[in-house]
Amino acid sequence: MSAPAAHHYAPARISPRTTLRLLLALVMPVFLLLVLLRLLHPKPDDNVFTLSSVHIAQEQDLALWRMPERPQPVALPHERRGGHDRIVYFFVLDLQVPPDRLWAVYLPHLSMNAAVHLNGEILGHGGSMVPPVARHWNRPLYFTIPNGLLRSGHNVLAVESIGDPVRSGFLAPVYVGPHETLMRVYEQRFALTVVAALAITTMLITVAVLMCTLWAMRRSASVYLWFGLGAAAWAAHNFNLFVVHTPMPAVAWEWLWNVTMGWLVIFTVIFVLRFLDERLPRLERTLFGFGFVGSVALALIAAWSPNTLAWVGPHVWDSGVLLLGAYPVVKVLRRLAFSPSPEVGWLLFAGATMFCFGLHDWLVLTGRLPRIHGLLIHFSAPVVMVVFGHILIGRFVTALRESEALNVELEARVAAREAQLAANHQRLRMLERDQTIASERERLMRDMHDGVGGTIIAALTMTETPGIDVRRIGEALRHALDDLRLMIDSLDPLEGDLTALLGMFRNRVEPMLRASGLTVTWKLAVLPPCSDLSPERSLQLLRIAQEAISNTLKHARATGLHVTLEPGQDLKGRPAALLTLRDDGCGFDPARTSTGRGLANMWRRAASAGLELSVVPTMQGTLVRVLVPMH
Amino acid sequence: MNASDAAATVLIVEDDGVTRERLARVVAGDKSFLVLPPCAGVRDGTAALQEHRPRLLLVDLALLDGSGLELIRATATLSPETEALVITVFGDERNVLSAVEAGAIGYLLKDGDERTVSAALHEVLDGGSPISPSIARHLLRRFQSPAGTNPDTAPDAAPGGSATRDSTGGLTPREIEVLKLIAKGLSYADIATTLGMSANTVTSHVKHIYRKLAVRSRGEAVFEAAQLGLVRIEQLR
Numbered sequence: 096m097s098a099p100a101a102h103h104y105a106p107a108r109i110s111p112r113t114t115l116r117l118l119l120a121l122v123m124p125v126f127l128l129l130v131l132l133r134l135l136h137p138k139p140d141d142n143v144f145t146l147s148s149v150h151i152a153q154e155q156d157l158a159l160w161r162m163p164e165r166p167q168p169v170a171l172p173h174e175r176r177g178g179h180d181r182i183v184y185f186f187v188l189d190l191q192v193p194p195d196r197l198w199a200v201y202l203p204h205l206s207m208n209a210a211v212h213l214n215g216e217i218l219g220h221g222g223s224m225v226p227p228v229a230r231h232w233n234r235p236l237y238f239t240i241p242n243g244l245l246r247s248g249h250n251v252l253a254v255e256s257i258g259d260p261v262r263s264g265f266l267a268p269v270y271v272g273p274h275e276t277l278m279r280v281y282e283q284r285f286a287l288t289v290v291a292a293l294a295i296t297t298m299l300i301t302v303a304v305l306m307c308t309l310w311a312m313r314r315s316a317s318v319y320l321w322f323g324l325g326a327a328a329w330a331a332h333n334f335n336l337f338v339v340h341t342p343m344p345a346v347a348w349e350w351l352w353n354v355t356m357g358w359l360v361i362f363t364v365i366f367v368l369r370f371l372d373e374r375l376p377r378l379e380r381t382l383f384g385f386g387f388v389g390s391v392a393l394a395l396i397a398a399w400s401p402n403t404l405a406w407v408g409p410h411v412w413d414s415g416v417l418l419l420g421a422y423p424v425v426k427v428l429r430r431l432a433f434s435p436s437p438e439v440g441w442l443l444f445a446g447a448t449m450f451c452f453g454l455h456d457w458l459v460l461t462g463r464l465p466r467i468h469g470l471l472i473h474f475s476a477p478v479v480m481v482v483f484g485h486i487l488i489g490r491f492v493t494a495l496r497e498s499e500a501l502n503v504e505l506e507a508r509v510a511a512r513e514a515q516l517a518a519n520h521q522r523l524r525m526l527e528r529d530q531t532i533a534s535e536r537e538r539l540m541r542d543m544h545d546g547v548g549g550t551i552i553a554a555l556t557m558t559e560t561p562g563i564d565v566r567r568i569g570e571a572l573r574h575a576l577d578d579l580r581l582m583i584d585s586l587d588p589l590e591g592d593l594t595a596l597l598g599m600f601r602n603r604v605e606p607m608l609r610a611s612g613l614t615v616t617w618k619l620a621v622l623p624p625c626s627d628l629s630p631e632r633s634l635q636l637l638r639i640a641q642e643a644i645s646n647t648l649k650h651a652r653a654t655g656l657h658v659t660l661e662p663g664q665d666l667k668g669r670p671a672a673l674l675t676l677r678d679d680g681c682g683f684d685p686a687r688t689s690t691g692r693g694l695a696n697m698w699r700r701a702a703s704a705g706l707e708l709s710v711v712p713t714m715q716g717t718l719v720r721v722l723v724p725m726h
Numbered sequence: 727m728n729a730s731d732a733a734a735t736v737l738i739v740e741d742d743g744v745t746r747e748r749l750a751r752v753v754a755g756d757k758s759f760l761v762l763p764p765c766a767g768v769r770d771g772t773a774a775l776q777e778h779r780p781r782l783l784l785v786d787l788a789l790l791d792g793s794g795l796e797l798i799r800a801t802a803t804l805s806p807e808t809e810a811l812v813i814t815v816f817g818d819e820r821n822v823l824s825a826v827e828a829g830a831i832g833y834l835l836k837d838g839d840e841r842t843v844s845a846a847l848h849e850v851l852d853g854g855s856p857i858s859p860s861i862a863r864h865l866l867r868r869f870q871s872p873a874g875t876n877p878d879t880a881p882d883a884a885p886g887g888s889a890t891r892d893s894t895g896g897l898t899p900r901e902i903e904v905l906k907l908i909a910k911g912l913s914y915a916d917i918a919t920t921l922g923m924s925a926n927t928v929t930s931h932v933k934h935i936y937r938k939l940a941v942r943s944r945g946e947a948v949f950e951a952a953q954l955g956l957v958r959i960e961q962l963r
Contacts, residue, residue, distance in 0.1 A: 579816070580817075595909055599911055601911050617913070617916075619910070621910065
């Protein structure tokens with residue numbers, strides 16, 4: 096066991112059914128081969144002359160209307176190994192009466208080219224008879240006989256045949272008979288040799304282009320590249336089957352034909368290895384080395400001696416290539432033994448067909464099978480293509496199903512994730528709301544404790560003090576009520592509108608101010624929205640203003656009060672709103688207890704709300720300035 | 727003060743005895759007003775309304791046998807010439823606006839002294855309406871939101887966010903200007919100077935706005951009732 100992953104596998108128990116399929120995959124190719132050979136060599140009717148025992152002559156100046164003087168008898172098929180360039184086959188046709196219908200001469204198989212003469216008249220030929228010789232080795236020739244040329248008694252048919260430097264001459268039995276009969280067999284053979292080769296080659300070129308394009312779009316799938324390259328090499332190899340006039344010397348053409356077969360097998364081996372997911376880089380490198388060295392060596396041989404190429408090509412190069420071609424078949428067989436799958440089974444069928452046809456051709460080329468068989472490996476191409484197409488479509492459908500299943504799963508996962516996110520968001524919002532409520536509650540508690548609560552307790556204490564002036568209690572309660580109103584105003588959603596906040600305050604205090612007889616002037620500038628005007632800061636600002644006004648009313652003995660709101664700057668030069676309350680009273684003495692406590696309250700409030708406060712007793716009255724940050 | 731020759735009759739409906747007596751005393755301090763025997767609930771208030779048809783109705787919202795809003799609504803049929811004012815502790819927009827929607831013309835602070843109460847009542851007699859910046863701001867929002875939705879209950883409706891649909895909400899541009907200036911805290915006198923009109927015109931604008939809010943809320947109620955099949959439109963004609 097030299098399989099790289101052998102320790103993973105034990106040979107699978109193979110069921111009789113699988114054994115049958117396995118045998119079928121190996122026997123089917125032989126059957127196909129036999130069917131093909133039968134189709135390629137149709138038997139003509141009885142009313143046709145089969146000319147298989149003939150005389151040949153090689154002299155240069157022969158009279159083609161009569162038998163030569165020293166003819167040499169041979170039997171057809173006749174292969175001329177050993178460089179006989181030109182030869183003439185003579186047939187004698189004895190007729191009692193001349194035919195009353197159109198007759199024809201049909202040469203199903205020859206090499207390389209021939210010209211046909213009847214009774215000294217030329218019937219036709221297959222093109223150039225001098226190098227480069229027109230190539231008809233895989234192409235039947237057919238000539239009709241003009242009326243009156245066949246006569247009763249002796250008729251001499253001379254077939255002038257020519258080989259080429261690499262491929263020796265060959266002639267299979269020749270048929271002479273009625274045109275309508277012969278034409279049918281000729282057409283069948285022409286279709287199978289020429290038309291089929293053309294069709295197969297066209298298919299191979301198409302597959303090569305498709306596969307290489309597929310690989311170009313999906314570089315990771317290298318199997319397609321090697322398959323495409325193999326198809327390309329095979330297509331190039333097949334041109335030899337139907338090209339009559341080569342664009343290069345015959346030797347070069349023959350070299351190309353040999354080399355493309357080698358590369359076809361090399362690419363196939365790499366393809367099979369990659370298809371079976373076996374990466375053997377050293378083996379692949381060796382294969383490439385073999386391909387390059389072989390190609391160069393064959394080129395040198397061709398340049399040195401075309402005759403040597405004719406021998407080395409089939410006997411050395413093709414033998415090596417054949418051995419190499421056996422390797423993937425063995426590989427596939429072994430894989431099938433360890434892990435049978437329909438895919439690999441089909442691959443075995445294709446590989447066995449290709450190898451079987453290749454072995455046949457090698458036997459023909461090396462003279463172990465009659466040459467009349469012809470070369471057949473290209474007929475295995477449709478089998479390979481159909482099998483691979485089948486596998487490819489199967490894989491495509493599987494991939495499609497997998498991606499559909501994945502999509503469904505992905506959608507489900509996205510939906511689940513969305514639901515989770517929504518739940519998280521909801522929880523976060525609840526938390527935020529709870530926190531807002533908690534902090535607002537805390538603030539309200541603090542504000543009540545700081546303002547209303549304290550004042551009411553003071554009023555309560557006063558009621559328990561004997562002889563207290565009831566008006567003082569009323570004053571305290573009114574103070575509590577005013578503070579409650581300030582709290583309500585501070586809760587109004589102002590969106591940072593400081594002017595509106597003070598407008599509300601003005602509306603609150605105006606009746607009281609008017610009642611006190613004080614002349615109050617308000618100048619409230621419209622300021623841009625203040626981003627940081629929290630309810631807490633609003634309330635403290637209003638309380639400071641309230642305190643300042645109540646100080647003015649209680650202690651300043653003032654007649655006028657100016658309240659202004661205008662843009663200003665804080666100590667650091669940043670934008671701020673400046674609230675100024677200036678009375679024209681007597682100012683105050685900071686040492687006095689009652690004002691002192693009121694002032695301390697104002698300072699504390701300013702500090703807690705981030706406001707800058709200054710209270711200045713001037714000669715013309717008291718100046719209270721509050722800076723509200725606007726940044 | 728341009729009080730009419732005859733003293734204006736005032737009906738006070740308040741369930742708290744002390745407050746009731748105090749208010750009656752405060753109003754009676756101004757000789758231009760004639761205080762009718764005060765009532766404590768919706769039922770005797772309704773009877774008094776029907777009997778005396780007072781010029782002014784001062785009504786608390788939370789009464790022993792019902793809501794003061796019922797009484798305010800009843801003035802439209804029982805005594806159309808009566809102007810209703812809601813008595814409130816804080817003058818907060820929630821109470822005031824629901825009263826205005828019911829047909830009240832303004833509000834009166836419960837702890838107001840003689841001067842402020844008398845000033846507010848005279849303002850009403852002169853065709854004005856007491857209003858605070860806070861209420862003005864809420865009115866602006868109410869009128870700038872589409873009919874049928876209350877921005878205070880629909881938190882998604884940003885202030886002015888639906889201005890393209892119903893930007894005036896039945897208010898004239900002048901009325902909106904007045905509301906905006908009141909919302910800024912300007913006094914009537916300042917507004918009058920700014921807009922080039924008399925102070926009386928400013929307060930009558932406010933009164934119109936109040937009326938529109940009442941009509942609007944009545945319209946919404948009818949519309950909703952019609953939708954529910956409670957009222958047929960022909961019945962209202």
